[in-house]
Amino acid sequence: xxxxxxxxxxxxxxxxxxxxxxxxxxxxxxxxxxxxxxxxxxxxxxxxxxxxxxxxxxxxxxxxxxxxxxxxxxxxxxxxxxxxxxxxxxxxxxxxxxxxxxxxxxxxxxxxxxxxxxxxxxxxxxxxxxxxxxxxxxxxxxxxxxxxxxxxxxxxxxxxxxxxxxxxxxxxxxxxxxxxxxxxxxxxxxxxxxxxxxxxxxxxxxxxxxxxxxxxxxxxxxxxxxxxxxxxxxxxxxxxxxxxxxxxxxxxxxxxxxxxxxxxxxxxxxxxxxx
Amino acid sequence: xxxxxxxxxxxxxxxxxxxxxxxxxxxxxxxxxxxxxxxxxxxxxxxxxxxxxxxxxxxxxxxxxxxxxxxxxxxxxxxxxxxxxxxxxxxxxxxxxxxxxxxxxxxxxxxxxxxxxxxxxxxxxxxx
Numbered sequence: 143x144x145x146x147x148x149x150x151x152x153x154x155x156x157x158x159x160x161x162x163x164x165x166x167x168x169x170x171x172x173x174x175x176x177x178x179x180x181x182x183x184x185x186x187x188x189x190x191x192x193x194x195x196x197x198x199x200x201x202x203x204x205x206x207x208x209x210x211x212x213x214x215x216x217x218x219x220x221x222x223x224x225x226x227x228x229x230x231x232x233x234x235x236x237x238x239x240x241x242x243x244x245x246x247x248x249x250x251x252x253x254x255x256x257x258x259x260x261x262x263x264x265x266x267x268x269x270x271x272x273x274x275x276x277x278x279x280x281x282x283x284x285x286x287x288x289x290x291x292x293x294x295x296x297x298x299x300x301x302x303x304x305x306x307x308x309x310x311x312x313x314x315x316x317x318x319x320x321x322x323x324x325x326x327x328x329x330x331x332x333x334x335x336x337x338x339x340x341x342x343x344x345x346x347x348x349x350x351x352x353x354x355x356x357x358x359x360x361x362x363x364x365x366x367x368x369x370x371x372x373x374x375x376x377x378x379x380x381x382x383x384x385x386x387x388x389x390x391x392x393x394x395x396x397x398x399x400x401x402x403x404x405x406x407x408x409x410x411x412x413x414x415x416x417x
Numbered sequence: 418x419x420x421x422x423x424x425x426x427x428x429x430x431x432x433x434x435x436x437x438x439x440x441x442x443x444x445x446x447x448x449x450x451x452x453x454x455x456x457x458x459x460x461x462x463x464x465x466x467x468x469x470x471x472x473x474x475x476x477x478x479x480x481x482x483x484x485x486x487x488x489x490x491x492x493x494x495x496x497x498x499x500x501x502x503x504x505x506x507x508x509x510x511x512x513x514x515x516x517x518x519x520x521x522x523x524x525x526x527x528x529x530x531x532x533x534x535x536x537x538x539x540x541x542x543x544x545x
Binding site: 171172173174175176177178179180181182183184185262263264266294295297298299319320321323324327354356357358359361 | 419422423426427429430434438440444448453454455456488501502503504505512513514515516522523524525526527528529530531532
């Protein structure tokens with residue numbers, strides 16, 4: 143059948159050509175196309191590829207997000223100190239400029255790949271893919287991605303990680319989840335960091351931070367800790383150990399895990415028949 | 418903040434679809450955008466002409482449809498509208514809700530123009 147005379151229109155496909163249909167021709171020879179595709183679908187495809195790499199080597203990948211200065215690198219230093227003997231750790235560092243954070247991690251004897259984004263405000267799946275090529279995944283149990291310090295953009299980009307951990311430091315104020323709902327909704331775990339400052343900043347109430355988080359319909363656990371004093375660190379380390387054990391059993395069974403932010407969300411919005 | 422890179426991704430999708438449909442021009446682009454998508458409509462509108470300059474989508478009208486924030490309660494089942502930072506059930510007040518709408522970042526619809534006629538192909542069915 144040809145595409146010019148109409149002999150290819152059948153009862154089965156005629157609905158596509160009616161107004162609102164995917165192949166409907168509007169006035170003036172225009173053609174209307176219904177797409178329903180996420181703008182980030184290219185990124186998401188790359189992220190799925192990254193996740194498959196990580197799963198093949200049974201690596202747990204954790205994406206750390208926060209505002210600049212909330213203590214992501216300090217948390218990593220303390221985590222390496224505590225777990226470095228039992229788990230093989232590597233870190234991908236995202237910053238606009240400098241290798242400072244990567245050098246702090248390397249000083250602890252852990253491999254770190256620095257991504258300098260220039261002026262880009264977030265990491266995306268392609269950058270992380272490139273960084274993954276610099277790592278031998280068969281020698282790694284636990285991969286941290288320290289995202290660019292920013293409470294806005296990093297939340298929108300899937301990197302291929304299994305879990306999102308968002309840090310909120312005490313000096314920032316306890317209402318951050320209400321101010322940055324997109325970021326805190328994306329968290330599988332929220333860490334209230336610099337808890338050693340709580341006595342000096344009584345206006346920060348951990349209970350209020352947690353309530354703001356629940357207002358986002360998030361069931362993510364919320365832990366207080368201080369990387370400086372070690373207070374509360376044990377619960378974070380337990381979370382990491384349990385999370386890793388659970389994921390490795392899933393990976394061994396051929397499945398994986400994505401950050402909890404409604405895995406069915408995209409399917410809800412993007413109907414089938416997308417390009 | 419990352420609206421320009423979103424516009425570049427949008428342009429890539431639009432160009433691919435236009436090529437598939439042999440369109441020389443894109444007349445209209447409809448996006449559906451929710452407040453929890455992390456992108457802002459005014460910034461997208463500003464960034465779009467820069468991203469599309471010189472492409473077959475350069476003159477396209479960019480229409481951005483705002484999606485409401487709607488949650489479905491896992492306790493009472495009600496579907497209610499909510500504020501982006503307060504996703505509580507509007508009926509019973511419970512926080513254990515699922516987002517039904519509000520985080521969309523979708524290329525929903527395209528109108529293509531100046532469609533090149535396809536080179537006529539021989540009919541596959543044998544002539545009588």
